[in-house]
Structure formats: C-alpha cells, structure tokens
Amino acid sequence: MLVGDSGVGKTCLLVRFKDGAFLAGSFISTVGIDFRNKVLDIDGVKVKLQIWDTAGQERFRSVTHAYYRDAHALLLLYDVTNKTSFDNIQAWLTEIHEYAQQDVVLMLLGNKADATHDRVVRREDGERLAKEFGVPFMETSARSGLNVELAFTAVAKELKHRSTKEPSEKFQLQEYVNKEMKGAGCCRA
Numbered sequence: 001m002l003v004g005d006s007g008v009g010k011t012c013l014l015v016r017f018k019d020g021a022f023l024a025g026s027f028i029s030t031v032g033i034d035f036r037n038k039v040l041d042i043d044g045v046k047v048k049l050q051i052w053d054t055a056g057q058e059r060f061r062s063v064t065h066a067y068y069r070d071a072h073a074l075l076l077l078y079d080v081t082n083k084t085s086f087d088n089i090q091a092w093l094t095e096i097h098e099y100a101q102q103d104v105v106l107m108l109l110g111n112k113a114d115a116t117h118d119r120v121v122r123r124e125d126g127e128r129l130a131k132e133f134g135v136p137f138m139e140t141s142a143r144s145g146l147n148v149e150l151a152f153t154a155v156a157k158e159l160k161h162r163s164t165k166e167p168s169e170k171f172q173l174q175e176y177v178n179k180e181m182k183g184a185g186c187c188r189a
C-alpha cells in the first residue's frame with residue numbers, strides 16, 4: 001500500500017512501476033483508493049503484488065485507515081521538494097503504528113529525487129529520519145524511474161522471504177537495497 005501526503009507522487013510511482021511511464025501534466029488527486037496488480041519474478045518464483053494507491057488528502061483518511069489492517073507492506077512517501085510532506089512523516093508513522101499490522105513491511109521513500117533545483121529535503125535528512133525510526137530508506141523518482149523497480153522488488157523479496165523462511169532467518173531489507181542501489185542521486189543509506 002502506498003501512503004503519504006497528497007501530491008508526493010504515489011500514483012506516479014505506481015504507474016511508473018506498472019507501465020514504465022511517467023504521468024506528465026496536470027495533477028489529478030486520487031479519490032479514495034485504487035489498486036493495480038503486477039507479477040514479479042523473485043528468485044524464480046512468481047510473486048503477485050496487489051498494490052493499493054491511497055488518497056493523500058485528509059478528507060479520505062478514514063477510507064485509508066480501513067485498508068491498513070490488511071496491508072502486508074507499506075511504502076511511505078514524502079516529496080523531497082516539499083518540506084511539509086517530510087515533516088508529516090512522523091504523523092504518518094504514528095498512524096501506521098495505530099492502524100497497520102505490527103509486523104508490516106515498511107519502507108520510507110523520498111520521491112521526486114530528479115527535481116534537483118526544487119529540492120528542500122536533503123538525502124541525509126531522509127536517512128537520519130529513517131534511522132531514527134528503524135525503517136529502510138531510499139530516494140526515488142517516478143519521473144526518471146530512479147529506484148522505482150528496486151523499491152517494489154525489495155518489498156516483494158522481503159514478503160516472499162517471510163512466507164517461505166523461518167522468521168529467525170531475517171532478510172536484511174536495507175542491506176539488500178544498499179547493495180542494489182545504483183545510478184545518479186542515490187547512494188547508500
């Protein structure tokens with residue numbers, strides 16, 4: 001499930017992942033909730049992801065709350081060009097702790113990493129916040145495609161691992177992400 005403030009790029013991230021395209025042009029806010037499926041090949045096993053795209057607007061919050069409980073994984077987004085969306089992450093985490101399953105897979109994404117000139121949240125700030133809350137982190141761009149595939153693949157790997165291995169053999173999500181990250185504007189967390 002994709003969560004985060006309105007306008008951070010949740011729908012664009014999902015469309016980039018699903019269709020490999022960027023939705024340029026005017027911003028159409030999601031109403032309520034929407035979903036798309038995508039099948040990934042994870043280490044030779046087909047994993048079907050059902051990805052729920054939530055509306056970031058406050059007025060749809062009660063709709064979103066109802067879906068948290070069934071989510072196996074949450075991608076929590078902020079927009080690196082929007083300080084408020086970053087400042088709101090703590091409130092999102094509180095909400096997640098209140099409504100989501102305790103063992104939900106969670107990843108923090110700083111989206112719009114392509115927008116160099118408009119950036120107001122440094123990568124280090126994202127890294128610090130993620131570390132503080134013990135959440136894996138990376139920057140993404142729905143526009144350029146930076147780390148989009150990686151974010152979803154990492155989550156799928158973690159979910160597959162959980163469903164097939166002993167819980168004691170923990171899959172190191174952040175380690176995997178660090179190892180796999182490449183390209184401009186993204187470095188190790």
Ligand SMILES: Nc1nc2c(ncn2[C@@H]2O[C@H](COP(=O)(O)OP(=O)(O)OP(=O)(O)O)[C@@H](O)[C@H]2O)c(=O)[nH]1
Pocket residue numbers: 004005006007008009010011012013023024025026027028029030031054055056057111112113114115140141142143144
């Ligand atoms: N530069 C840049 N713009 C982006 C990126 N992702 C999204 N946008 C723009 O940000 C705006 C909002 O994108 P959406 O994907 O609709 O945002 P959302 O989080 O789904 O918003 P809600 O549905 O209201 O919750 C659009 O104008 C997009 O074109 C990105 O990676 N880079």
